[in-house]
Amino acid sequence: MTNLRSRPLRVAALAALLAFPACRADDGGEPRAAGDSVADGPPEPGGTAIIAELSDMSKPMPLIFDSSLDGDLMDVMFMGLTRGAWRDGRLVYLTADESPMAAARRWELTGPDSASIRYHLRSDLVWSDGRPITAHDVKWTYDMVENPAVASPRIDYMEHIDSVRVENDSTVTFHFVRRMPGMLFFSGLPIAPRHAFEGSDPAQVRTHPRMLNPAGGNLPVSGAFMIGSWSQGERVVLVPNPRFSPRPHLEQIVIRVVPEQTTRLVELQTGSVDFTRPVPPDQVEPL
Numbered sequence: 001m002t003n004l005r006s007r008p009l010r011v012a013a014l015a016a017l018l019a020f021p022a023c024r025a026d027d028g029g030e031p032r033a034a035g036d037s038v039a040d041g042p043p044e045p046g047g048t049a050i051i052a053e054l055s056d057m058s059k060p061m062p063l064i065f066d067s068s069l070d071g072d073l074m075d076v077m078f079m080g081l082t083r084g085a086w087r088d089g090r091l092v093y094l095t096a097d098e099s100p101m102a103a104a105r106r107w108e109l110t111g112p113d114s115a116s117i118r119y120h121l122r123s124d125l126v127w128s129d130g131r132p133i134t135a136h137d138v139k140w141t142y143d144m145v146e147n148p149a150v151a152s153p154r155i156d157y158m159e160h161i162d163s164v165r166v167e168n169d170s171t172v173t174f175h176f177v178r179r180m181p182g183m184l185f186f187s188g189l190p191i192a193p194r195h196a197f198e199g200s201d202p203a204q205v206r207t208h209p210r211m212l213n214p215a216g217g218n219l220p221v222s223g224a225f226m227i228g229s230w231s232q233g234e235r236v237v238l239v240p241n242p243r244f245s246p247r248p249h250l251e252q253i254v255i256r257v258v259p260e261q262t263t264r265l266v267e268l269q270t271g272s273v274d275f276t277r278p279v280p281p282d283q284v285e286p287l
Helices: 006-018 068-077 135-146 155-159 202-207 261-270
Strands: 048-053 083-087 090-094 104-110 116-121 161-168 171-176 225-231 235-240 252-257
Touching: 048 261, 068 225, 068 235, 116 135, 135 155, 135 161, 135 171, 155 161
Parallel strands: 048 252
Antiparallel strands: 083 090, 104 116, 116 171, 161 171, 225 235, 235 252
């Protein structure tokens, strides 16, 4: 069964980067890691955050992501109906009034024994290519997750969901097999762009042209960042989605592939990167 806590923890880590103070430039005008030299205070617009990762992204798509990095990309590239967050030591689900990464303005329990959730989406949302985001995208996402041909790592979610019904473009209802504590979680998958993949063979989603080359706007996103460029095995550069509001403070997030743990830690110590993981327990004190 999927760990209910893992995704919100990743959200917290990436949320910190979204608010990262602007990184300064050295005398040659090249961005460098902020390190200890960035003053406390409100974030300034501009700058680059640099992340060192063990491995490259592989499947940056809500239906099929399964690695830690791909999961982190989901958290900044694709909106869900709600947004998981930790507050006062507990998991909460934020709506659009509380988080710009949540697509639903409100939700309510409905039906017999309150075993259904009706979501009311914002009507002003668009994908990065300008197409509207609607309840039909939500239903299509779950239909694809349920399709065995897709082989989604999240197909177990559908064990709890009886059906997903579109009432209109901005209203969608999840009918669960029974009322349960995880209803908000299981209805909170990142929403995939139906128009970009509909009509393609579900079994070929991993080799779809938009997946093989997701950079430069080829893969429509709804979140704060999109893939600007991708040098496979080397780096991924994320840039702000021009249709997302509010615009992120950062001009880009550079994710460098650094397989060697020692190298990642050295680069963190020297300020060549701003963030890395995992950090072995015996390295916490010296860092």
